[in-house]
Amino acid sequence: MSEPVIGVFALQGNVREHLAMLAEVGVEGKPVRRPSELDAVDGLVLPGGESTTMGKLARSFELFEPLRKRIADGMPVFGTCAGMIMLAEDITGGIAGQETLGGLDVTVRRNAFGRQVDSFEADLDFAAFSTPYHAVFIRAPWVERVGRDVEVLSTVSEGPDAGWDRAGPEAQHSRIVAVRHDRLLATSFHPEMTGDARLHGYFADLVRDH
Numbered sequence: 001m002s003e004p005v006i007g008v009f010a011l012q013g014n015v016r017e018h019l020a021m022l023a024e025v026g027v028e029g030k031p032v033r034r035p036s037e038l039d040a041v042d043g044l045v046l047p048g049g050e051s052t053t054m055g056k057l058a059r060s061f062e063l064f065e066p067l068r069k070r071i072a073d074g075m076p077v078f079g080t081c082a083g084m085i086m087l088a089e090d091i092t093g094g095i096a097g098q099e100t101l102g103g104l105d106v107t108v109r110r111n112a113f114g115r116q117v118d119s120f121e122a123d124l125d126f127a128a129f130s131t132p133y134h135a136v137f138i139r140a141p142w143v144e145r146v147g148r149d150v151e152v153l154s155t156v157s158e159g160p161d162a163g164w165d166r167a168g169p170e171a172q173h174s175r176i177v178a179v180r181h182d183r184l185l186a187t188s189f190h191p192e193m194t195g196d197a198r199l200h201g202y203f204a205d206l207v208r209d210h
């Protein structure tokens with residue numbers, strides 16, 4: 001592929017910050033608010049925000065079905081926080097009737113680390129990176145189940161106490177917070193907030209190789 005254009009879903013979330021990260025890794029980024037703009041990109045970032053609102057906005061801007069179709073047709077997507085929830089095939093802790101775009105064969109728990117602690121930060125290990133990645137979690141989800149073809153890229157074993165005994169196997173003391181399923185990448189945290197563009201670079205490579 002010639003140099004790809006990567007869209008950023010721009011109805012909610014830190015759109016400018018994601019565009020800045022894409023620029024830092026040398027990729028042209030474009031905000032996506034309408035179907036014609038979606039048609040013009042080779043990959044897409046789904047930012048954090050509020051997944052219930054994001055779904056409703058996508059519906060009212062007539063982006064929901066086109067997004068679903070592009071994902072089903074193989075478009076690479078990087079979902080972050082609420083964006084991870086939007087990509088998940090299954091969610092727990094959603095509101096009644098909450099819809100996701102799907103594609104990523106995982107079960108994601110919304111607000112998993114507990115509501116009493118709004119946010120926390122942690123240093124995460126990624127096999128692809130030589131030094132830890134400093135991650136900011138804001139009312140973050142975690143991944144509770146991964147499908148057979150899903151690769152776990154990183155886990156967190158610190159963070160607010162509130163979360164650890166709420167769900168999942170009792171003995172589990174770490175939580176999955178970054179996954180890849182073929183051309184779908186998802187993180188529980190906000191990679192656009194720390195000035196570390198390595199995950200955007202990883203995604204850009206994935207789009208280039210696609």
Ligand SMILES: NC(=O)CC[C@H](N)C(=O)O
Nearest residue numbers: 048049050051081082139
């Ligand atoms: N920072 C975020 O994206 C939070 C996600 C939010 N808790 C949701 O359920 O959508």
